[in-house]
Amino acid sequence: xxxxxxxxxxxxxxxxxxxxxxxxxxxxxxxxxxxxxxxxxxxxxxxxxxxxxxxxxxxxxxxxxxxxxxxxxxxxxxxxxxxxxxxxxxxxxxxxxxxxxxxxxxxxxxxxxxxxxxxxxxxxxxxxxxxxxxxxxxxxxxxxxxxxxxxxxxxxxxxxxxxxxxxxxxxxxxxxxxxxxxxxxxxxxxxxxxxxxxxxxxxxxxxxxxxxxxxxxxxxxxxxxxxxxxxxxxxxxxxxxxxxxxxxxxxxxxxxxxxxxxxxxxxxxxxxxxxxxxxxxxxxxxxxxxxxxxxxxxxxxxxxxxxxxxxxxxxxxxxxxxxxxxxxxxxxxxxxxxxxxxxxxxxxxxxxxxxxxxxxxxxxxxxxxxxxxxxxxxxxxxxxxxxxxxxxxxxxxxxxxxxxxxxxxxxxxxxxxxxxxxxxxxxxxxxxxxxxxxxxxxxxxxxxxxxxxxxxxxxxxxxxxxxxxxxxxxxxxxxxxxxxxxxxxxxxxxxxxxxxxxxxxxxxxxxxxxxxxx
Amino acid sequence: xxxxxxxxxxxxxxxxxxxxxxxxxxxxxxxxxxxxxxxxxxxxxxxxxxxxxxxxxxxxxxxxxxxxxxxxxxxxxxxxxxxxxx
Numbered sequence: 001x002x003x004x005x006x007x008x009x010x011x012x013x014x015x016x017x018x019x020x021x022x023x024x025x026x027x028x029x030x031x032x033x034x035x036x037x038x039x040x041x042x043x044x045x046x047x048x049x050x051x052x053x054x055x056x057x058x059x060x061x062x063x064x065x066x067x068x069x070x071x072x073x074x075x076x077x078x079x080x081x082x083x084x085x086x087x088x089x090x091x092x093x094x095x096x097x098x099x100x101x102x103x104x105x106x107x108x109x110x111x112x113x114x115x116x117x118x119x120x121x122x123x124x125x126x127x128x129x130x131x132x133x134x135x136x137x138x139x140x141x142x143x144x145x146x147x148x149x150x151x152x153x154x155x156x157x158x159x160x161x162x163x164x165x166x167x168x169x170x171x172x173x174x175x176x177x178x179x180x181x182x183x184x185x186x187x188x189x190x191x192x193x194x195x196x197x198x199x200x201x202x203x204x205x206x207x208x209x210x211x212x213x214x215x216x217x218x219x220x221x222x223x224x225x226x227x228x229x230x231x232x233x234x235x236x237x238x239x240x241x242x243x244x245x246x247x248x249x250x251x252x253x254x255x256x257x258x259x260x261x262x263x264x265x266x267x268x269x270x271x272x273x274x275x276x277x278x279x280x281x282x283x284x285x286x287x288x289x290x291x292x293x294x295x296x297x298x299x300x301x302x303x304x305x306x307x308x309x310x311x312x313x314x315x316x317x318x319x320x321x322x323x324x325x326x327x328x329x330x331x332x333x334x335x336x337x338x339x340x341x342x343x344x345x346x347x348x349x350x351x352x353x354x355x356x357x358x359x360x361x362x363x364x365x366x367x368x369x370x371x372x373x374x375x376x377x378x379x380x381x382x383x384x385x386x387x388x389x390x391x392x393x394x395x396x397x398x399x400x401x402x403x404x405x406x407x408x409x410x411x412x413x414x415x416x417x418x419x420x421x422x423x424x425x426x427x428x429x430x431x432x433x434x435x436x437x438x439x440x441x442x443x444x445x446x447x448x449x450x451x452x453x454x455x456x457x458x459x460x461x462x463x464x465x466x467x468x469x470x471x472x473x474x475x476x477x478x479x480x481x482x483x484x485x486x487x488x489x490x491x492x493x494x495x496x497x498x499x500x501x502x503x504x505x506x507x508x509x510x511x512x513x514x515x516x517x518x
Numbered sequence: 519x520x521x522x523x524x525x526x527x528x529x530x531x532x533x534x535x536x537x538x539x540x541x542x543x544x545x546x547x548x549x550x551x552x553x554x555x556x557x558x559x560x561x562x563x564x565x566x567x568x569x570x571x572x573x574x575x576x577x578x579x580x581x582x583x584x585x586x587x588x589x590x591x592x593x594x595x596x597x598x599x600x601x602x603x604x
Binding site for chain 1 (some may be wrong): 534535536561563564565566567572
């Protein structure tokens with residue numbers, strides 16, 4: 001009399017779909033040290049919060065009487081879930097069904113996941129394994145025709161791959177071997193993580209062998225390759241760690257550009273003055289120091305979350321909190337070229353500044369930059385082109401900005417320490433030191449005639465250097481008001497917390513647009 | 519040269535950047551503790567220490583002072599199979 005029979009069929013189909021590619025394939029996944037897509041989703045999200053969409057979509061077989069024999073689910077699993085009590089969209093590849101490839105995907109599923117994130121303004125987390133819904137050569141036989149990449153009905157996915165970056169946080173996790181379309185979906189994100197046993201490549205070892213490169217998966221696209229190249233932001237030991245990274249990244253961001261970064265209660269005193277800061281910077285200018293402990297000493301205790309450590313290493317980038325308010329943090333790392341901006345560092349700056357601008361995170365920049373990297377290799381890498389792109393990206397921001405001049409500020413790269421054309425807050429530490437050019441080499445260039453004419457050129461050089469050094473005290477610059485303030489470094493945290501509180505009410509929700517960059 | 523039954527204990531100490539070798543502070547055969555400075559590189563006029571990733575004995579120094587080294591180049595090899603480092 002009622003619909004019990006239909007309900008039973010629905011449940012039966014759901015059970016079949018839950019079994020994924022079957023016990024053998026699930027065992028093979030586990031034997032490879034990897035979780036299944038359903039286990040991954042369960043571990044990523046708040047317990048029990050997954051609402052699946054399209055759970056019984058797949059390929060069915062029927063007997064002679066047209067009764068359902070078996071249902072193999074699509075290898076794209078997606079739906080809504082909660083992370084830290086906030087709604088998100090999760091979409092994952094099921095590697096146990098046809099290795100995650102397109103012939104079993106039903107391409108409308110990953111597309112709908114992206115559309116759902118866009119329409120409801122929800123963060124999206126892509127769990128990627130295999131070709132991420134991309135085709136295999138076999139697809140030609142199963143469909144009987146060759147796919148035109150970007151052909152009718154297929155291009156919309158690529159639209160959302162990029163378009164969602166302007167609207168909602170996009171996190172991508174590469175868990176296993178990730179190739180082709182999967183690699184594109186991994187890289188087209190605000191934040192990407194791979195496990196150390198994973199690999200990512202445009203094309204895998206068998207294809208690469210055809211161009212004469214005999215490489216294993218890890219040699220071709222392992223974590224060492226992809227985190228140093230900047231194609232993937234982070235490599236972690238376990239899948240659980242990857243999920244923790246995804247949740248933590250999202251905790252600093254609004255659910256979309258139409259919201260503001262969420263404040264949390266902080267138990268770290270905003271007035272805390274860390275004594276170690278007084279001796280953090282060596283007096284000897286040739287000596288380096290560790291920037292990360294300085295960041296840790298300034299932001300809310302334990303709140304610094306570094307992103308992309310292995311790429312563009314002369315710049316440290318990450319998210320943190322000040323008095324509970326999320327901020328973006330950039331800092332020079334003197335261990336890498338004294339903090340000089342390499343072409344890679346400039347690319348990292350562009351991407352990071354765009355992230356901060358897109359999600360309304362005030363920027364804190366701890367400046368120690370002796371300029372752009374110099375020398376032949378730096379010229380070959382188009383450092384200056386990437387440098388002016390970074391400068392333009394910074395100048396295009398509208399987010400509140402605060403710069404602490406920790407040590408060096410030299411040349412054009414030194415000038416790019418706050419957005420030009422609008423007011424930012426700026427404080428120089430007692431250790432700050434600046435100039436258009438470094439004296440070394442700069443004197444020879446500017447005083448060539450004087451030096452050549454002197455009876456003892458070396459003595460003349462030393463004489464000029466001493467003369468100029470006396471004039472370059474930061475106090476003289478402050479006296480002229482070319483720099484606003486020189487501060488006791490221990491006052492930095494109270495001032496940064498004040499900055500975060502000043503910034504909070506002027507943050508403006510909504511989309512950001514960027515003009516053309518060099 | 520390296521003991522074949524302890525290949526995993528041979529740790530390569532790599533340069534993380536293109537630089538000049540400024541000073542070599544240790545010699546082959548010397549015991550070092552984790553964090554000890556082994557070599558000082560120079561780049562952009564800054565002295566950048568390269569430290570021991572773990573305790574061990576220096577099995578080889580592969581560079582000389584004033585030499586240019588590239589990112590990823592092996593500077594020294596550290597044998598951390600030696601049990602008693604006290």
